[in-house]
Amino acid sequence: MTANPILLQKKYSRVIECFAKQQGFSLDTALDFFYHSETYQLIRDGVSDMHCMSDAYLAEELEQEYAEKNEGY
Numbered sequence: 171m172t173a174n175p176i177l178l179q180k181k182y183s184r185v186i187e188c189f190a191k192q193q194g195f196s197l198d199t200a201l202d203f204f205y206h207s208e209t210y211q212l213i214r215d216g217v218s219d220m221h222c223m224s225d226a227y228l229a230e231e232l233e234q235e236y237a238e239k240n241e242g243y
Contacts, residue, residue, distance in 0.1 A: 173216065185228045
């Protein structure tokens with residue numbers, strides 16, 4: 171299922187803001203990570219209706235992805 175592009179853009183901004191607050195990142199840093207994440211690709215492609223998940227859930231998914239990518243540092 172695909173979502174309305176305008177609604178997706180609003181969803182992205184809320185998720186990015188939530189992720190930035192959780193991690194203590196600037197919005198620019200959170201934005202950059204989000205648009206290079208697997209989570210973004212899943213939402214964008216409509217996989218498993220990820221766009222229907224709550225903003226907090228998606229921010230937690232980003233947090234886990236960030237932790238996995240930065241484990242060795």
